[in-house]
Amino acid sequence: MGNTTSTHVCPSVSAPVSLKHDSQHKVILRKRSMPLSVLTLGCVPAPSYYESYCPSSQETTVADRDEKLSFDPPPLYAYSTHDSDLNVDSASAAYKTFLKTYPEYHSTWILDSLRRSDFARLDRAGETYVDYMGGSLYPESLIRVHTEFLQQNILGNTHSVSNASSLSSACADEARQAVLQYFKAPAGYTVVFTANASAALKLIGEAFPFQEGSSYVLSADSHNSVHGIRKFASQRGAQVTYIESTPRGGLDLADAKHILADNKPKSRHAQPSLFALTGQSNVSNSKNPLSLIKYASALGYSTLLDAAALAPTSVFSLAEHSVDAMAISFYKMFGFPTGVGALVVKESFLEQLERPWFAGGTVDVVQAPGMLYTMVGEPHERFEDGTINYLNLPAVTEGLRFLSAYLPFLPLRLSTLTHHLVSSLSELRHDGTGTPVARVLSRVPSNRVKTVGGQSDCGSTVSLIFLSPSGEMLPLSFIEHAATSQNISLRTGCMCNPGGAAALLDVRDDMALLYPGVTMRDFEQQVGRELGVVRISLGLASNFQDVWRVIQFATDMGKEEVRAAMWNAWAEEKIGMAY
Structure with a gap:
């Protein structure tokens, strides 16, 4: 099909999953040594169509290619x-x-x-x-x-520690490593599995130590799950500040830097502040400058990246952009499984978060009756409430290997x-x-x-x-x-992005006229057209x-x-x- 010749070669694939026993008779997965899985690239034989239109390299000339x-x-x-x-x-x-x-x-x-x-x-x-x-x-x-x-x-x-449980745990560990490798995470990062990107963002919102004097800075062109964090911030006395959207969506770099500088915390520890950056808008098609992560961090902010729309079609490296936490959904990247997302996060950042509750799987000891409890030792386990979606995590590993090839x-x-x-x-x-x-x-x-x-x-x-x-x-x-x-x-x-949609539809000024309890129907009547x-x-x-x-x-x-x-x-x- 292409204008140059190609040979249909089945690439090397990893060995299938197999089991072995360690010295303590715990069942573990044999680690895959190859970067590609058995499903990567398909190894589909070329139909005769390609034989007709892909001549050998000896027969192809510049004129033929043109x-x-x-x-x-x-x-x-x-x-x-x-x-x-x-x-x-x-x-x-x-x-x-x-x-x-x-x-x-x-x-x-x-x-x-x-x-x-x-x-x-x-x-x-x-x-x-x-x-x-x-x-x-x-x-x-x-x-x-x-x-x-x-x-x-x-x-x-x-x-549990049964053979079946040990295999599930090994699959979960392998999936965590696959996520870290895919996003080129340096040492110090871990993965918290969630239901989706929204759940990952909520974990940050509910556990971030907002207080009087703190700031939460975000772009107007963001998903509602990013906007929702402002509820946690305002309830604890933090100031919520928006970076306005441009008429075509996204943000202006100079404007963003100005707002971040004006609202920077006087002390990273005394006034914990958070900057949430939308990597790519799901409605305006804008990619925001990732350089803002480093800029905000230098000012004393903790940084959060919503990468749900960015990750499916863009290369992103945590080694290059050292954000404190990043939210993703796997079904948006390769379609399956739904119901599994992740918070890719620095372990040092997790230590700063204060969970408002505990649940099964997050605690080691609970006094009952009483008020004492001790969280589990592994940082990521403290944020994985209940039982993780262990049946689908092997698909995350294979899905990431699949996507990395394409x-x-x-x-x-x-x-x-x-x-x-x-x-x-x-x-x-x-x-x-x-x-x-x-x-x-x-x-x-x-x-x-x-x-x-x-x-x-x-x-x-x-x-x-x-x-x-x-x-x-x-x-x-x-x-x-x-x-x-x-x-x-x-x-x-x-598209669950009111700020981005308002910018595209030129109704940003009408946003200021909204009142408590307003419905979308009310808003449309106010504007005089469908939104x-x-x-x-x-x-x-x-x-x-x-x-x-x-x-x-x-x-x-x-x-x-x-x-x-x-x-x-x-x-x-x-x-x-x-x-």
Whole structure:
């Protein structure tokens, strides 16, 4: 498929999980010695299609490569049994044009192989999934490997010393090490397993020693789970200060530094203060400067990074950005398992936190009746309330190894697809009036990634609104209904990010007019229009065909006859629901 030759070689894989007994007869996992697991890269044999279009290195010339860039047909994944012949021809022509503009897309061919081997269900179902910011899709091989592991082993509650419990504990330890290695954590970090990133953020909020004179500084363009920490801060007398969002989301570096300096603690110990940084916005597509972590730390702040939206498609190193604590969700990174997140945190920072309660698994001795208790010795265990999700932790280990193999290719692929999507949407016009069909509100990448291993200055999320021929915003419920009818899975609303959405929709001033008990319906009546955006987010399994179908859907919105038919179908369903 690419414009250079490649040999289909099955990479070295790690040995399967096996057991051995130590001198005390405790069952432990044999450590995997290879960086890649049995599911990494799939080792899928190449179809005859590639034999036709990937000549040997001796036969390939510069002229051949140039010709291939212009005439390479769309790959097999670009076709669906649900497409008409006309659509297949349109997709083929669009793909050729796309490759002329973005020839670097060829370098990500390995993700096409992944699409066929692990996400073929998308094309079988004719589904276009563009909600990776809501949740990534699981690779089928990860499910197979994990299911086989569960079928062949016996796992028990980690709060015991039986063989089954020892195996679970060994799996948990291995998963912790896999997380630390994936994020290149230096010595002194540990991992607290939680239900999700929100639970990890709550752990910090409830246990951070806020007091009178403390500060909690955060960006307006943050997830509600980051905003929620302000409840703990204000209840203990701390000052909550916001860094305003820019009109396109994110924050201004100079403004952020100014606010951090103005609110810095007089003493790190006497006035413990916290700075929470959103690594990447889930609605505005902004990546905030990670240099703020070091800057805030130098001023005396403890630092917290919400990396839930950043980690799935970006390389992040704790050795380079030594944040005190970082929250992630694994289902957003590789789709499975849900219900497992992590707080990657410095052990020294954990020692500063003051838990408001204790639970099973977090204590060594509890006096009952009485008030005495002693927490367990391991720092991470003091924050893992009850029983951790031990059945799914082996999938975390395999999932991280899986993602590490493909992560270098993702920024390049997603950069080309995002640029193409944004430019195509911006050019669409209504057939009757010539007015724009859509308005992209989120931040657009300033530069294209052109090499494998490069990093984008933005994410791969496009937040927009669709417009009527007269320029009014089309209802979000209509867009979602129309997209669903065409098997497109997207997201509408404010994405649990009120500050970022308000910036994009230019209603930041209206935020100041809100009152206790106000509802979203009240807010919309105050503003005079519906609030929210349409979000298209790309990820691990995204390809050209997904973006092409979204563009075709948006093109239909500009065709009066087609849009009217979709509107009537939506209106009829609304009437039926009312009845």
